[in-house]
Amino acid sequence: MLKLTKKADYGLIALKYLAEHPETPAVSAKDVADTYGIPPQLLAKVLQRLTKSGLLRSHAGMNGGYSLAQDARQISAYEVIHSIDGPFFITSCVKGAKPCELTPSCTVREPLARVNETIAGVLKSISIQDLAEQEPHTAAHGGDAQGLVSLSAHGTE
């Protein structure tokens, strides 16, 4: 149904939190979980995966916890989501594995693959820093999705 998992949500929330507290050397999972009412162990697991992906740095022991391994500006929402939920694809079939059993089945696949890329581009253009700052002047920040998106609300529905 085209929505993020809670894990990804939690991950973004946590990273945003870390970006907002650059002074603190390390923030524990429990800390963040308490603040936002997130199940601690679940968040812990999410943060662990982000650590393995190199987005976070962990520190065990008392007063330990997590801290950003990169500048908040360098971490994109895409990386976070990808790291937590794995590679996402709009269509179910485009996985490199077997292409849809039924041969002509995925004639829609190709155009949708481009939609997929576009979405990925959007996500890549959003950094954790963007999340931390309330105002989204977004775009024109980072990456390779130059001018691809103008995040102006054009409430068509």
Place this chain on the structure above:
Amino acid sequence: MLKLTKKADYGLIALKYLAEHPETPAVSAKDVADTYGIPPQLLAKVLQRLTKSGLLRSHAGMNGGYSLAQDARQISAYEVIHSIDGPFFITSCVKGAKPCELTPSCTVREPLARVNETIAGVLKSISIQDLAEQEPHTAAHGGDAQGLVSLSAHGTE
């Protein structure tokens, strides 16, 4: 995990098929299902929903079936997906209902809501006609998302 449901996929495939056979007065669900190896009854239900949404026109009886109720150029992927899967939202909380129990929980919500709009815009800019034509010269076709997207493959991964 940010992917379409099979139902939505089936719906798009079926509409594309209809767009490709404008001569046939009506195509039965079974017909399409056979062609693509889709469970007939499931597809039927999908098409029924699209009919209720006004995207399709149904005709019972022998030689009956479904036909596009609008020009293929007027039907966007967004409408199809929205009609089948209901309103999609990137974040779980933005539903108008209750805003996330835990108050500050969704600080990420606002920026992501804009991502959501962007994606919706992309989907709205893709018409069934676009799917039917293999080459995606896309955009500059239809709607209100003018120039918002340039669906050029920029394989960043």
Place this chain on the structure above:
DNA sequence: TCAGTATACGACCAATTATGTCGTGGTTTC
């Protein structure tokens, strides 16, 4: 008018996935 083909729709089951928990072990600090 009757048989055949089709949609319409609700209820239901099965499979997958998402969400959350438990237990155990390792590491650092005090």
Place this chain on the structure above:
DNA sequence: GAAACCACGACATAATTGGTCGTATACTGA
């Protein structure tokens, strides 16, 4: 060495998706 952390795998549970069944209804053509 105890307290406060992270790390990780195995479960258990809930929600969603995917798919089926049965029945009712509508239309066509002989």
